[in-house]
Amino acid sequence: MKLFAYEKTSDVSDAIKKTSNSDTAQQGAKIRFVAGGTTLLDLMKLSVETPDSLVDINRLPLDKIETTSDGGLKIGALVRNSDLANHPYVKSHFPVLSEALLSGASAQLRNMATTGGNLLQRTRCVYFRDTAYACNKREPGSGCPAIEGENRTLAILGTSDSCIATNPSDMNVALTALEATIVINGPGGERAVAIDDFYTLPGSTPHIENVLKPGDLITHVLVKAMPAGSKSVYLKLRDRASYEFALASAAVIVQVDAGKVSRARIALGGVGTKPWRAIEAEKSITGSAATPENFRKAAEEALRNAKPQSQNKFKIELSKRCLSHALKLATTS
Amino acid sequence: MPATQDKSNSPVGREMKRIDGPLKVTGNATYTSDHNFPGMLYAVPVGATIANGTITKLDTTDAEKMPGVKGIFHRANIGKLFRVAPNSDFNAFSDEDRPPFEDDVIRYYGQYVAVAVAETFEQATAAAQAVKVAYSEKKPNVEKQLTADTKVKVESERGDAQKAFDAATIKLDATYVTPAETHNVIELHSSVAVFDGTAFTLYETTQGVVNHRNVLCQVLGVEPEQVKVISKFLGSGFGSKITPWPQSAVAAALARKLRKPIKIVISRKMAFHAAGHRPRTQQRVRISADSNGKLTSLQHDYLNHTSLLDDYKENCGECTKYLYSCPNLRITTALSRRHIGTPTSMRGPGAVPGLFATESALDELAIKLKMDPLQLRLLNEPQKDEDLNIPFASRHLIECYKTGADKFGWSKRDPKIGSMKRDGLTLGWGMAGAAWIAERFPAEATVELRNDGTAKVATGTQDIGTGTYTVLAQILADKVGLSIDKCEVVLGDSSLPPGPLSGGSMATASLIPAVSKAAEKAIGTLLNAAIKTPGAKYFGVDQKDMKYTEGRVHKKDEPASAGLSFQQVLDSGNFKFILGKGSSPSTFGGKPESSKHSYGAHFVEVTWQEEIARLRVSRVVTVIDAGKIINPKAGRNQIEGAVVMGIGMALFEHTNYEPTKGAPLNSNLADYILAVNADVPNLEVHFLEYENKDLNEYGARGIGEIGLAGFAAATANAVHHATGIRIRELPIRIEDLLADV
Ligand SMILES: Cc1cc2nc3c(=O)[nH]c(=O)nc-3n(C[C@H](O)[C@H](O)[C@H](O)COP(=O)(O)OP(=O)(O)OC[C@H]3O[C@@H](n4cnc5c(N)ncnc54)[C@H](O)[C@@H]3O)c2cc1C
Ligand code: SF4
Numbered sequence A: 001m002k003l004f005a006y007e008k009t010s011d012v013s014d015a016i017k018k019t020s021n022s023d024t025a026q027q028g029a030k031i032r033f034v035a036g037g038t039t040l041l042d043l044m045k046l047s048v049e050t051p052d053s054l055v056d057i058n059r060l061p062l063d064k065i066e067t068t069s070d071g072g073l074k075i076g077a078l079v080r081n082s083d084l085a086n087h088p089y090v091k092s093h094f095p096v097l098s099e100a101l102l103s104g105a106s107a108q109l110r111n112m113a114t115t116g117g118n119l120l121q122r123t124r125c126v127y128f129r130d131t132a133y134a135c136n137k138r139e140p141g142s143g144c145p146a147i148e149g150e151n152r153t154l155a156i157l158g159t160s161d162s163c164i165a166t167n168p169s170d171m172n173v174a175l176t177a178l179e180a181t182i183v184i185n186g187p188g189g190e191r192a193v194a195i196d197d198f199y200t201l202p203g204s205t206p207h208i209e210n211v212l213k214p215g216d217l218i219t220h221v222l223v224k225a226m227p228a229g230s231k232s233v234y235l236k237l238r239d240r241a242s243y244e245f246a247l248a249s250a251a252v253i254v255q256v257d258a259g260k261v262s263r264a265r266i267a268l269g270g271v272g273t274k275p276w277r278a279i280e281a282e283k284s285i286t287g288s289a290a291t292p293e294n295f296r297k298a299a300e301e302a303l304r305n306a307k308p309q310s311q312n313k314f315k316i317e318l319s320k321r322c323l324s325h326a327l328k329l330a331t332t333s
Numbered sequence B: 001m002p003a004t005q006d007k008s009n010s011p012v013g014r015e016m017k018r019i020d021g022p023l024k025v026t027g028n029a030t031y032t033s034d035h036n037f038p039g040m041l042y043a044v045p046v047g048a049t050i051a052n053g054t055i056t057k058l059d060t061t062d063a064e065k066m067p068g069v070k071g072i073f074h075r076a077n078i079g080k081l082f083r084v085a086p087n088s089d090f091n092a093f094s095d096e097d098r099p100p101f102e103d104d105v106i107r108y109y110g111q112y113v114a115v116a117v118a119e120t121f122e123q124a125t126a127a128a129q130a131v132k133v134a135y136s137e138k139k140p141n142v143e144k145q146l147t148a149d150t151k152v153k154v155e156s157e158r159g160d161a162q163k164a165f166d167a168a169t170i171k172l173d174a175t176y177v178t179p180a181e182t183h184n185v186i187e188l189h190s191s192v193a194v195f196d197g198t199a200f201t202l203y204e205t206t207q208g209v210v211n212h213r214n215v216l217c218q219v220l221g222v223e224p225e226q227v228k229v230i231s232k233f234l235g236s237g238f239g240s241k242i243t244p245w246p247q248s249a250v251a252a253a254l255a256r257k258l259r260k261p262i263k264i265v266i267s268r269k270m271a272f273h274a275a276g277h278r279p280r281t282q283q284r285v286r287i288s289a290d291s292n293g294k295l296t297s298l299q300h301d302y303l304n305h306t307s308l309l310d311d312y313k314e315n316c317g318e319c320t321k322y323l324y325s326c327p328n329l330r331i332t333t334a335l336s337r338r339h340i341g342t343p344t345s346m347r348g349p350g351a352v353p354g355l356f357a358t359e360s361a362l363d364e365l366a367i368k369l370k371m372d373p374l375q376l377r378l379l380n381e382p383q384k385d386e387d388l389n390i391p392f393a394s395r396h397l398i399e400c401y402k403t404g405a406d407k408f409g410w411s412k413r414d415p416k417i418g419s420m421k422r423d424g425l426t427l428g429w430g431m432a433g434a435a436w437i438a439e440r441f442p443a444e445a446t447v448e449l450r451n452d453g454t455a456k457v458a459t460g461t462q463d464i465g466t467g468t469y470t471v472l473a474q475i476l477a478d479k480v481g482l483s484i485d486k487c488e489v490v491l492g493d494s495s496l497p498p499g500p501l502s503g504g505s506m507a508t509a510s511l512i513p514a515v516s517k518a519a520e521k522a523i524g525t526l527l528n529a530a531i532k533t534p535g536a537k538y539f540g541v542d543q544k545d546m547k548y549t550e551g552r553v554h555k556k557d558e559p560a561s562a563g564l565s566f567q568q569v570l571d572s573g574n575f576k577f578i579l580g581k582g583s584s585p586s587t588f589g590g591k592p593e594s595s596k597h598s599y600g601a602h603f604v605e606v607t608w609q610e611e612i613a614r615l616r617v618s619r620v621v622t623v624i625d626a627g628k629i630i631n632p633k634a635g636r637n638q639i640e641g642a643v644v645m646g647i648g649m650a651l652f653e654h655t656n657y658e659p660t661k662g663a664p665l666n667s668n669l670a671d672y673i674l675a676v677n678a679d680v681p682n683l684e685v686h687f688l689e690y691e692n693k694d695l696n697e698y699g700a701r702g703i704g705e706i707g708l709a710g711f712a713a714a715t716a717n718a719v720h721h722a723t724g725i726r727i728r729e730l731p732i733r734i735e736d737l738l739a740d741v
Helices: A012-019 A040-045 A081-086 A088-093 A095-102 A107-112 A115-119 A171-177 A279-285 A292-302 A314-332 B021-025 B121-130 B161-167 B209-220 B246-258 B268-273 B351-369 B373-379 B397-408 B468-480 B507-532 B566-573 B632-651 B711-723
Strands: A005-008 A031-034 A053-056 A065-067 A073-076 A181-186 A189-194 A217-223 A231-237 A248-257 A260-269 B041-047 B053-059 B069-073 B112-118 B132-137 B153-158 B170-178 B190-195 B200-204 B227-230 B262-265 B281-289 B295-306 B329-337 B425-437 B443-450 B455-458 B487-490 B546-549 B552-555 B577-584 B597-609 B614-625 B683-688
Touching: A012 A031, A012 A053, A012 A181, A012 A217, A031 A040, A065 A088, A081 A088, A081 A095, A081 A107, A081 A115, A088 A095, A095 A171, A095 A231, A095 A248, A115 A171, A115 A217, A171 A231, A171 A248, A171 A260, A231 A314, A248 A314, A260 A279, A260 A292, A260 A314, A279 A292, A292 A314, B041 B121, B041 B246, B041 B268, B053 B112, B069 B121, B069 B246, B112 B121, B112 B246, B161 B281, B161 B295, B161 B329, B170 B351, B190 B246, B200 B209, B200 B246, B209 B227, B209 B246, B246 B262, B281 B351, B295 B351, B351 B373, B351 B425, B351 B711, B373 B397, B373 B425, B397 B425, B397 B597, B397 B614, B397 B683, B425 B711, B443 B468, B443 B507, B443 B566, B455 B468, B455 B507, B468 B487, B468 B507, B507 B546, B507 B552, B507 B566, B507 B577, B552 B566, B597 B711, B614 B632, B614 B711, B632 B683, B632 B711
Parallel strands: A005 A053, A031 A053, B041 B262, B200 B227, B295 B329, B455 B487, B614 B683
Antiparallel strands: A065 A073, A073 A217, A181 A189, A181 A217, A231 A248, A248 A260, B041 B112, B053 B132, B069 B112, B153 B329, B170 B281, B190 B200, B190 B262, B281 B295, B425 B597, B443 B455, B443 B577, B546 B552, B597 B614
């Protein structure tokens, strides 16, 4: 681990000022915020991230979960994953979010991990995490050994010739289905970005993962109330029963009227280079009868453009089963 | 003068909490890396980032200038290290025979090329990362498909297996594969070395303090008296700490070179490189039966990978020889060399991968025969050890099968694939047999009776977390008739009388006779003291009229209560303590009179939820025939722990060597998937306690490893019952179960 400077701040504009001189807010940034540290310190120990300086934002007044007048949520960026998952209003009104959070990592990690940090957690691609290997995401232009190599857990949607890394988060999948908005405060002031626009596809620049620029601080995540009568489910499939990232996951929010699905919001995890909004599946199931055949059809639509690698073809089928089953659970619960 | 006790209040066979439990839960148990000394320096190895090639340049200039750095050491400057002479006993053996830095050739990824020494661990880590190494690199061979690189050896043969196989109509020819696995002990391999100018004190993570001493003195080129190895507590070994790994020699060499205490704690990642692993095995099984299900032939041809320099054999045919009755049998073995660090024993070496193959094959054969797999095993139960042609000392495998079947409800099994359901899940029921050797290492021990009314047993073995401290306290308490809290156990020091390795599940069995003899000697000496102390109560009485009962010395014709406590005897003679020594030989070598093994059976239920491809182990019944269980609490813990490991072996664990650089890619606990609590269902363990005395007077054999033997086969058999998919290569992964879509 490289030596680095460490500063704390309890003021949002100070935090922004301290990081605005960074060369980038993406891979390799020289100045970084640190929240729970469960992603960042891990990567620093592996020399994957080598910042010169860390700005500790844990004292910023962004640790509240508020309900908005229309029944939505305003989640501070520093709200811990455990607190968010176990918040009574979140549990009762946004079960998909609570379930997603609780399916992730371990209790100890969830106690440290923050909402902002979770949004920005990095891929688990083994080559990205090992500096003995090339990796376009870590060192642009160096190559992608995963495409010919170990890719069992990597993405089948949104990949490019440069990178096939998965966004591993569970929370982000639920937030994508909930169509959350990320509120960012930066040197140019405050802006709100829809979660689906927040993440970028790897294309030829896999080292750029989102729209953040130097000095940009995520302050809140806004979530609108689910329409009355909606049911939601987060289903996560993996090798072992706990403490493992998803091989495939699905967050679904559905409304059923008279046996027909009248509204659906669907996102997939473990299969996309970003939290994957499955618009095609939503279109397919909306207006259709809530039947297993139609769920499967929607899942087929969601995975229509999936591109498997040498080891992860099974994830296409796994993801389809995951989504079909999540829809079944949501419409029968 | 055997101290025959009233067995009704003997602690042997009772549920006992660990006597070292309080130390452990309060953090007061000093593990190797807990040792600190004034002036101590930290060393961090630099591992090769290639697996095949040579070092062309080692540039240490930047690293040497870093803060706190005391030096970067390597082949040119660390001092000479020697090889360990070949040794067929288990008292001076290593797995990786090449001492670190012997030459500039790299033969596996992570092989030590240098070591950074600094005032703090962090400084040493940073310096290690700053060492620049240039290599001439060749493509490594970590190929998964194994072919024989050494001469194929016939390990056992009777009849004409090939002829019988060719003639048979009901037969199976299948190849089973178990992957490389890494032990992933919770306590990382560590060494703290102190050198006083003449002698070394080495605090080590070892399953054999005496073996470690005997290896290290050779590596360092000094006399055995100049090396003392200490290991008071171990955060488990599972075989990975039986023999020394390079960090140990490096720490000692640096302590000598720098005249400072040196601490090395290797990283989790390094533990995947240079601290042993279970090698990959590839096992072809050819088996045939007549139409009644009687086996007519069994061939087991197996290969395992090993490193370039060391011949580690994974003894997969160990149980095949004697487990089933079969007139025609042939077992062959050979090694396949890979650019991978040297393998070593991992819990149940040989038998565990071996039984995955043979116990899966039996299941497949049963299906061909349209016969219940349990019935097939009952039909082929041998009457004697057909390999050695000697009787079994104690074999109750049939009872294991029947008890397990009964507790599990096996008779309700519908053999039709996927036919059994519960709560919308498909059930799979599978079973398999298990076996493990029952032998003794040579062992010595001393027993002291002390004038404060306590007793002490001391032996140069160690408690690797299995409960040896407690078991020895129970045995001592039984032998000298004291309560457990008056019994002290001293272990983990190579200067004690040489004790056994904690390996092969043999420590307890090996120590019982030695401790027993030491206690008898101590008691004899005590009685002698009682009659020879002028003026004392029993002065002048003939020793053969004296007796020792539950801590009291008395005449045979009087009740114990009329006699003296041993403390009184010691006080009256002005003795601080009285000591007895005992030893017992190994059971290896020569032709045994009886075939000694432990046996067991696993019954496993899996649930298969096809709509989400979710497979879970949902119920396990295990029956173990390992003789007397000295401490059922610790015993159950061993079997349950092994079954948990078995779930990992069956469904998750494998070390993944990447073909371009030869590195284990999943070298951390997030990517190397082990079973977690949520994967473990209710486990039911039953012991059959037949006290066969061939091995020792309690009739106790080993229980550390047998719980893992056969488990993966039972699971794979259950998976087949649920899904119709036969998995012959572990682990059983989701993609294997989705393979047909
Ligand atoms: C062993 C292990 C297992 C795990 N398993 C799972 C799992 O199953 N599912 C899952 O979803 N996750 C899992 N995780 C990931 C975990 O959820 C993340 O590490 C965690 O959410 C990150 O939050 P943090 O606050 O610790 O982030 P940090 O490490 O503090 O920060 C991460 C990044 O975000 C930046 N950052 C943090 N806050 C802000 C902000 N407000 N504005 C701008 N930038 C910010 C930091 O600069 C840094 O670059 C696992 C992690 C580990 C170590
Ligand atoms: S998939 Fe992406 S993260 Fe992984 S090696 Fe390729 S470029 Fe790097």
